[in-house]
Amino acid sequence: MEKKKILIVEDDVALLNVLVEKFTKEGYKVVTAKDGAVGLKTAFLERPDMILLDIIMPVMDGMTMLQRLRKDEWGKKAAVILLTNLNSAEKVSDALESGAFDYLVKADWFLQDIVDKVGNRLKKK
Amino acid sequence: MKIKSATVFIIVIVFSIFLILLDGIINFFLVGRNAQDARIINYTGYIGGNTQRLVKLQLAGHYAEVEKLTKDIDELIIGLVKGSKALRLQGAVDGAYITQMQKVSASWIILKQKIAAAKNNPAMVEDLVRESENYFTVTDNAVLAEQNFSERKINTAETTQLIFTFSELSALFVIAYRTNKRFVKEDKLVDELAIFKAATDGVSEHIIFTDPEGVVMYANKAVELVTGYSVKEVVGKKAGQLWGKHMDKGFYDEMWKTIKKDKRVFSGIVKNIRKNGESYDAAIDISPILDKSGEPIFFVGIEKDVTKDIALDRSKTEFVSLASHQxxxxxxxIRWYTELLLNGEAGKLAKKQAEYLGEVSGETRRMIELVNSLLDVSRMELGTFEINSEMADVCGILESVIKDLKPSLIKSKIDLEYTCxxxxxxxxxxxxxxxxxxxxILSNAIKYSRERGVVKVEVKLLEKDVRVSVADKGLGIPEKQKKEIFTKFFRADNVRIKDTEGSGLGxxxxxxxxxxxxxxxxxxSKENVGSTFYVSIPLTGMKDRKGEKSIIKV
Structure with a gap:
């Protein structure tokens, strides 16, 4: 089975490392970016099967990156899950309007459950 | 010529009588029939001449009205008939005396204030004229009054003139305001007033007195500093007309109900706008002052600008919110790395290692819960939480919550009885x-119940609300701590040992x-017997509320 590619856009190094660790172990090919600008470039370059996107990041934040992504032909259909520590109802509806599949507050989730969620989403595609 | 002396005597007598009668007749004609008129003579000044008599005569029939209007004020009133000399009616000059400061009708005070305000404002003069066909203002004749009043000099800094018209009579009244300091010193009553004014003008709180309808009778200097409107602009208008009226209607309804109907002090925080357009927050206290029969005769309103205090409080809450997010x-x-360790993804763990890591994991999740609660509390206090209502079955929601709590029910061996x-x-x-x-509420009941206890949950439909009660036979709440149960982070003494989880903010x-x-x-609640918690949801439900964030984790 071909490995699914996953792009993780996250500025906190500790979190980024553990996410990379886990998803690699689970059999994904993982690419990363530490801010929205690099994330956008990497997304277009690598065309991942799933993007895990943080919101608060330097240079370009997650919501801006998502909006820009959606303006692209390929980007319009890219699978995105927002992974953030901000909980804001406004942001959620913005996110869902921009076509993110989910909005998860990192601190409230087991890593395994996030992995499972990603897996389920990919299966549905 | 003997007979002559007797005749002369008689003639003299008759003539005297005639003179007396004539005098009486003359007086009678001149001053009218009422006993009141005698008072006019006593009251009036001594600028003599026929004019005086003429004035007396003309005023005679109307004196009652004039007296009614003027008897309760302490200002000097000089009557002047157009084109003639001054006629003092009431009042004092040079500190001789002041009439008693009796209970003054509010409308008279307002009238005076309006007149004072209208002195330099032609538009206001027109308003006053429109309001009453009985009076209007003129200017310049005050000087005339001063000059013509020869008995004592009137040293007044301000005068305002009114013309009262009573049918055929036209008289000019000068109301002289005693503003000259020389008079103030000699008069005790005015002294007290001056002290009062000095005191209220010296405070930084905005103080106003209004009549029972809310029209401002007095405003201290701070009103100008706080609202930006001058005392002159404020007096005579309804309180808050210029700077207030920015809260919703319910606020003002509640305010009036409290001060007028319940006759109690009303305290609140309002948003006002200054003359320059700047908005500010004020803490207000309005006290009704009641007369002997318990009816409000005036209201005293005190406002303090608390914009900075509120901003400080808000920035503290925002800080808590920011820190919590960080x-x-x-x-x-910590949570994820611990998870990986516990899953053996960094190598197999010894029993003790797994045990300790389990503790770390649990404590980490506790901290996360606390942070979530802090964020919820911040949102509540900042008013940024959202309410999104929909028609829902309350019992259904309760049943769903009970289902989620099943694991802890089993763990604590608690039996839950539920009726709806x-x-x-x-x-x-x-x-x-x-x-x-x-x-x-439910998790508290389970937490504080004894093992193998019973928790009874009932949902009842009442007249105005749906009432949910959760009764446990657990530890109960000590009497002394009952009043703190709903406060932040509070944990009663008798449960502190048992309950180490949770944030204390629920x-x-x-x-x-x-x-x-x-x-x-x-x-x-009764200690060692148990507690019953009640929740009441109004039948009108929860109004939708726009906020920045949802209070509950998404």
Whole structure:
């Protein structure tokens, strides 16, 4: 089975490392970016099967990156899950309007459950 | 010539009598028939001449009206007939005396203030004229009054003139305001007034006195500094007409009900706008002053600008919110790395290692819960939480919460009995908030119950609300600590040992949420016997509320 590619856009190094660790172990090919600008470039370059996107990041934040992504032909259909520590109802509806599949507050989730969620989403595609 | 002396005598007598009679007749004609007129003579000044008599005659029939209007004021009133000399009616000059400061009718004070304000404002003069056909103002004749009043000099800094018209009579009254300091010193009553004015003008709080309809009778200097409007602009208008009226109608309805109907002090925080357009927050206290029969005769309003205080409080809450968000990132890292370790993904763990890591994991999750609660509390206090209501079955929400709590019910070996009134209609509620409230109350009941205890949950439909009661036979709440149960971070002494989890913010949030939707939370409890907590949701449901964030985790 071909490995699914996953792009993780996250500025906190500790979190980024553990996410990379886990998803690699689970059999994904993982690419990363530490801010929205690099994330956008990497997304277009690598065309991942799933993007895990943080919101608060330097240079370009997650919501801006998502909006820009959606303006692209390929980007319009890219699978995105927002992974953030901000909980804001406004942001959620913005996110869902921009076509993110989910909005998860990192601190409230087991890593395994996030992995499972990603897996389920990919299966549905 | 003997007979002559007798005749002369008689003639003299008769003539005297005639003169007396004539004098009487003359007086009679001149001053009219009423006993009151005698008073006019006593009252009036001594600028003599025929004019005086003429004035007396003309005023005679109307003196009662004039007296009614003027008897209760302490200012000097000089009557002047057009084109003639001054005629003092009432008042004092040079500190001789002041009439008693009797109970003054509010409308007279307003009238005076209006006149004072109208002195330099032609538009206001027109307003006054329109208001009453009985008076209007003129200027310049005050000087005339001063010059013509020869008996004593009137040293006044300000005068305002009114013309009262009573049918055929036209008289010019000068009301001289005693503003010259020389008079103030000699008069005790004016002294007290001056002290009062100095005192109220010296405070930084805005103080106003209004009549029972809310029209401003007096405003201190701070009113100018706080609102930007001058005392002159404020007096005579309804309180707040210029700077207030920016709260919703319910606020003002509640205010009037409290001060006028309930006759109690009203305290609140309002948003006002200064003359220059700047908005500010003020803490207001309005006290009704009642007469002997218990009716308000005037209101005293005191306002303090608390914009800075509120801003400071807000920035503190925002800081808590920001700090809490920042804490989440490292907490997430700890949580996930611990998870990986516990799953053996970094190598097999010895029993003790797994055990200790389990503790770390649990404590980490506890910290995350605390951070979440801090964020919820911040949102409540900043007013940024959202309510999204929909028609929902309250019992259904409760059942769902109970289902989620099944594991802890089993663990604590608690039996849960649950009944729900059949006729409870669907209510307009925010499902997440309602679940949060139920989940909180229920988990407390389970937590503080004895092992193998019973928790009874009842949902009843009452006249104006749906009442949920959760009764446990657990540890109960000590009498002395009952009043602190709904406060932040509070944990009663008798449960502190048992309960190490949870943030201590749950009940505070429950009470605050319910308070903001018109509901209520309360309890009955006896130590070592048990507690029953009640939640009341109004049948009108929860009003939708726009906010920045959802209070419950998405």
């Amino acid at each position: 804490l989440r990132t490292p907490l997430t890292a 009134d059949k006729e409870i209609p669907k209510l307009l509620v925010d499902i997440k908030l309602t679940s949060f409230i139920f989940q909180n 009940l505070y949030l429950v009470k605050t949420i319910l308070g903001s939707i018109g509901g209520e939370a309360w309890f009955e």
